[in-house]
Amino acid sequence: MKLHIDTIPVWDAIRQGGPCFLCTMRDRSEATWAERFLGASVMEPEWRIRVNRHGFCARHHQLLYGMGNRLGHALMLESHMHETTAAMNEALSRAGRAADAMGRGGLGRSKARQEEAYRAAVQDLGTMAEDCILCSHMAEDTANAVGTVLHLWQHDGEFRSVFAGCAGFCLPHLHALLADAPDLLPAKELPGFIDALTRIEGPAYETMGSDVSWFIKKFDYRYQAEPWKNARDAVPRAVNLLRGRTLPADEAESSRDGGE
Ligand SMILES: [Zn+2]
Numbered sequence: 026m027k028l029h030i031d032t033i034p035v036w037d038a039i040r041q042g043g044p045c046f047l048c049t050m051r052d053r054s055e056a057t058w059a060e061r062f063l064g065a066s067v068m069e070p071e072w073r074i075r076v077n078r079h080g081f082c083a084r085h086h087q088l089l090y091g092m093g094n095r096l097g098h099a100l101m102l103e104s105h106m107h108e109t110t111a112a113m114n115e116a117l118s119r120a121g122r123a124a125d126a127m128g129r130g131g132l133g134r135s136k137a138r139q140e141e142a143y144r145a146a147v148q149d150l151g152t153m154a155e156d157c158i159l160c161s162h163m164a165e166d167t168a169n170a171v172g173t174v175l176h177l178w179q180h181d182g183e184f185r186s187v188f189a190g191c192a193g194f195c196l197p198h199l200h201a202l203l204a205d206a207p208d209l210l211p212a213k214e215l216p217g218f219i220d221a222l223t224r225i226e227g228p229a230y231e232t233m234g235s236d237v238s239w240f241i242k243k244f245d246y247r248y249q250a251e252p253w254k255n256a257r258d259a260v261p262r263a264v265n266l267l268r269g270r271t272l273p274a275d276e277a278e279s280s281r282d283g284g285e
């Protein structure tokens with residue numbers, strides 16, 4: 026995949042602050058694609074063919090359903106169901122033919138071939154069960170975002186200093202940055218980049234751990250009079266830092282139960 030370097034969205038996200046700015050970009054990418062798939066573009070033949078083939082994962086059906094456009098969702102499902110039913114029947118019949126042959130009991134190479142045919146059919150069903158066109162577009166956007174971050178870090182001194190002061194990365198995005206860095210940064214820049222990440226991540230995770238501990242203390246009557254400090258929303262923030270932004274910020278409200 027050829028990387029598309031687009032610096033403005035990276036600057037927007039890092040300036041917005043908070044951890045993790047790659048999650049901020051991921052959320053924007055997700056919202057944009059979701060709008061597109063429920064909107065007019067899904068009626069365009071090129072998009073329609075791709076949606077029909079790949080469909081959406083459970084999480085993204087949940088997102089699309091939550092957007093409340095039942096007709097758009099149904100129109101997309103209609104032809105996708107049609108194509109999925111055909112592909113499912115085809116995989117089932119391949120599995121059935123292989124199972125028949127396995128039942129008759131082959132030997133040696135023919136036994137291995139039958140088992141391979143069975144596994145290939147199962148594998149196709151496995152892909153169908155997980156496939157998601159929205160996830161693949163988001164993965165492409167993330168690859169471009171990571172590439173742009175590395176490009177800016179290498180070439181733009183101002184970005185490098187803003188980056189050094191950012192609020193940390195979730196584990197999935199830390200992994201993405203580290204995985205791509207050797208391919209996208211010159212080898213002599215790599216140690217400096219790892220060092221910058223180490224200075225950002227350690228303190229961010231340690232502070233998060235202390236916030237979780239303070240949150241727990243607030244459930245102890247001896248600490249009831251103490252201030253919440255930064256711990257009221259420690260649970261969703263810790264989950265979001267560990268796994269990428271998953272829980273909504275307003276989740277923080279429900280954490281007040283029992284602590285006061
Ligand atoms: Zn993230």
Ligand SMILES: [Zn+2]
Pocket residue numbers: 081082083084085157158159160161
């Ligand atoms: Zn998905």
